[in-house]
Amino acid sequence: MNQNNTLDVLVVGGGAAGLAAAVTLARSRRSVTVVDGGRPRNAPAEGVHALLGREGISPAELLAAGRRELAGYGGVVVEGEISSVRRLPDDGFEATLSGETVISARRLVIATGLVDELPEIPGLAERWGRDVIHCPYCHGWEVRDQAVVVLGTAPASVHQALLFSQLSDNVRFLAHAGPLDPEDARKLRAKGIEIVNSRARRLEAEGFLLADDSLLPAEAVVVAPRMIARTAAFESLGLATEENPMGRFIPVDATGRTAVPGVWAAGNVSDLSAQVGAAAAAGTMVGAQLNAELVMEGL
Structure with missing residues (x-):
């Protein structure tokens, strides 16, 4: 953190996308915290499939391994739910957790996934x-x-x-x-x-x-569930969503950047069809692109 206790990046959501983004950032020596509500979409499944090298791994084991990797690079995971986010007057964001804890960060990554409506x-x-x-x-x-x-x-x-x-x-x-x-x-x-x-x-x-x-x-x-991205906590930022035949999502560009400056998104919240491997890849892309943006801003 800087002298004002402001993180470089706050990642909301500790699934494959969020953890991959956080690990990439932490490996670039960025201060990063992941806030995770503990409700992974694939929790009922016995195993994760079509994930190269980790075929059949349980969802819980995969996330535990990701958390260990993040901790090894100095990243932090906080258990909880983000209740609201606001933009700070001097740029950056302030997020409030359900327990009234407040976290400030220069950038925000949304990796909250989706809800399947059956x-x-x-x-x-x-x-x-x-x-x-x-x-x-x-x-x-x-x-x-x-x-x-x-x-x-x-x-x-x-x-x-x-x-x-x-x-x-x-x-x-x-x-x-x-x-x-x-x-x-x-x-x-x-x-x-x-x-x-x-x-x-x-x-x-x-x-x-x-x-x-x-x-x-x-x-x-x-079944074909209707897939709804978890975005309620970010509505105050003016973050737009779009619809397609599968459901509702946050539109992003090829790097994961949303239309709101400083806000990025990765995983099922922005790609309803992404499997675990694709979600993790999107998180890695966001982490790398976000780090480059902060480097250029520092110039």
Whole structure:
């Protein structure tokens, strides 16, 4: 910190993106603190997949390793939630934690991730992240050759079904939201995917109980959640969000810079589709670019 106890960088969010940004900054001898609320999106999952060199590592173990690396370079992790952030008159930011602790920093990195809003069908939320999944690249291998039911509730559902048909010959599409567009139905049938025109009442251990009380067996269920970036604490900064078919996110440029000067973002908060490896890579990019900006400012 400088003489005014102001950090170089405050990182909000201690997932893969936030920790990667913080480690990069700490290795450049920047004073950096990570505030983490302890609610990682992938906490229900048994393991992290498609992460080169760390295949199957538990989410908790991965984050613990990241924290140890950060501490080794002098970085700090603070447990807590940021309740509000304001811009200081002489530039920089002041963040207030839920316990009324105040942290000042020259720059701010938002890596708070997102919240998955699941379809409101009883039984889905309880199995989310285990046998209720959404990404063929995160968990598809683990359900290969199983009886997979894709719950049709969003425009992405048909795309999900086509991708999962690469992993199992037993994929069914439950048209919960209503009849499919004829072209989408043609695509599914071309891949051998049976279309079930019914609504789901609830998800049970053996599969979906349908509107007519029949059971649609399922060993794995694929859903398309609506993904909402966690941004409430930063609204006072005038930080804009945008929408796409997947949900709401913070737009950034190729380096992670937002439209608000001094504010950067990385991971799922700015890229709804990012897996763990991509989120960490984005965090590393933000850390490097932010350090370069501070070097140039020092000139």
